Amino acid sequence: MARCQECRKLINGTPRTTLTGRTVCQRCSGLQSTTAAGVMQGGLPGAVATRGWFGAVYDTVRGKKGPRKEG
Numbered sequence: 001m002a003r004c005q006e007c008r009k010l011i012n013g014t015p016r017t018t019l020t021g022r023t024v025c026q027r028c029s030g031l032q033s034t035t036a037a038g039v040m041q042g043g044l045p046g047a048v049a050t051r052g053w054f055g056a057v058y059d060t061v062r063g064k065k066g067p068r069k070e071g
Contacts, residue, residue, distance in 0.1 A: 002015050002023055004023070004024050004025040004028055005022040005024055006014075006024045006028035006031075006032075007023060007025065007028055011023070011025045013026060014026075016028075018032060027062075027070055031054060031055055031057055031058075031068075034054040053068075059068075
């Protein structure tokens with residue numbers, strides 16, 4: 001099994017290759033894509049917000065952590 005060059009976790013499933021040739025997991029590939037989309041839509045603040053939103057949704061759907069609790 002290969003390791004993700006972004007988060008360093010073992011890759012379960014099919015590894016993804018970035019434009020720069022790095023091998024990443026599905027989650028990190030999605031985070032990079034949403035960051036790029038955020039930059040194109042609203043600059044750096046939009047990219048950070050989009051990446052955080054995608055990461056929270058992805059983790060919740062995958063059951064890695066529950067929804068964030070307020071307070």
